[in-house]
């Protein structure tokens with residue numbers, strides 16, 4: 230067997246273009262190889278200066294065996310992601326030779342693991358973050374005639390109007406999938422079938438109680454009016470995720486405890502975004518103004534929360550167990566609460582207003598007051614208070630290169646979203662601002678603080694073309710890393 234010597238590894242980085250190198254200290258205690266359950270890519274993880282038991286626990290989460298004292302043996306490498314999680318130093322080697330995956334791998338590493346991505350030869354220069362095809366579809370208000378046999382709609386000419394976005398809901402009593410395009414919804418949030426909680430297979434005597442069944446049926450109807458219909462019903466192409474609004478038994482038994490807690494409003498789920506009820510056919514859910522509401526958009530929050538609270542109590546769970554769990558939206562919350570650091574050499578706004586960002590091509594550019602909450606999803610979290618300037622690229626536009634945009638001048642092909650009219654406020658020399666540039670919604674390239682009026686032009690990193698990289702793929706990677714972190718913190 231091969232034994233690793235004690236090592237101090239300094240990860241080499243692309244000159245001046247990366248973050249500070251991560252220093253791995255101590256011994257590599259072993260490794261495990263597995264297929265990422267989320268991205269489907271083979272990966273190998275090595276643990277440094279960690280207890281064997283702790284490393285074993287992480288590997289268990291992937292149903293992988295910890296090979297004590299053995300290093301990763303990966304032939305074709307895209308790159309490595311190095312990060313510290315719960316005090317354990319981890320280096321993940323991502324296997325592969327398809328350079329179109331480099332951008333999303335770097336994104337997942339930097340954005341969710343807060344790690345340092347080191348591209349291997351297969352990704353040399355190809356780790357640019359760009360979304361060339363099928364970017365995040367922005368919400369659209371779709372108005373159509375009601376289905377035959379259904380009552381008249383409440384909008385002009387008897388039409389039914391629905392915001393076509395994950396936080397949207399159609400009129401009460403109708404099915405969202407009849408009034409909006411679920412393919413668009415499934416482009417806005419990762420979808421995959423997932424098994425229900427096993428207790429749903431058992432007989433539930435409460436289902437003999439008509440009053441109880443009526444409440445369960447009401448929950449079904451409310452879910453089906455929301456976008457939830459697209460992934461939590463038979464409208465989901467590969468089957469429902471965890472719970473199924475059309476399940477013949479007790480739908481509530483399909484939920485996991487944490488899912489119940491989100492539906493009971495015990496865990497805030499503001500990160501998913503919401504409309505005010507008056508713009509959403511009367512449906513309301515957890516919002517920054519009122520975080521402890523249900524994740525389920527509903528016309529009657531009190532009724533919804535009471536149903537799920539009863540369910541939690543029935544399972545013997547108490548609200549105290551969830552008080553520290555305040556981030557129900559996982560990776561979305563991580564992005565929302567991201568606190569930027571100082572810009573690197575290659576990022577910021579030059580004296581002459583030229584904006585520069587890390588390797589990647591932009592669809593959204595924001596300049597924000599320092600301390601502003603990071604922008605995430607529409608409709609209510611994408612232009613935070615403190616936004617000074619925001620320009621968007623329309624869906625069919627070609628993403629823009631670093632150094633091609635001057636502050637306050639709307640580039641050809643882009644649209645100024647904020648301010649609604651006129652030029653943005655001038656930047657005050659010497660003052661700090663927050664630059665936020667993304668390849669797509671939830672797909673940041675640069676998020677950092679710079680000092681206005683300080684930088685001369687020159688330097689920077691070269692941008693190189695690479696294949697498309699899906700934001701949803703990145704998000705899935707994020708969910709994978711979040712799940713990994715959850716496992717680590719068990």
Ligand code: HEC
Nearest residue numbers: 414415418420421455456457460470471484485488524525
């Ligand atoms: C595009 C697909 C999609 C849409 C739309 C969607 N979900 Fe989900 N949802 C999922 C997937 C996939 C999971 C399981 C994996 C995960 O947690 O990400 C899930 C999990 C959940 C859970 C956790 C369930 C548990 O018990 O573990 C809750 C609660 C939930 N969704 C609520 C909602 C609500 C409410 C809506 C409608 C506003 C909704 N979802 C819309 C895909 C979707």
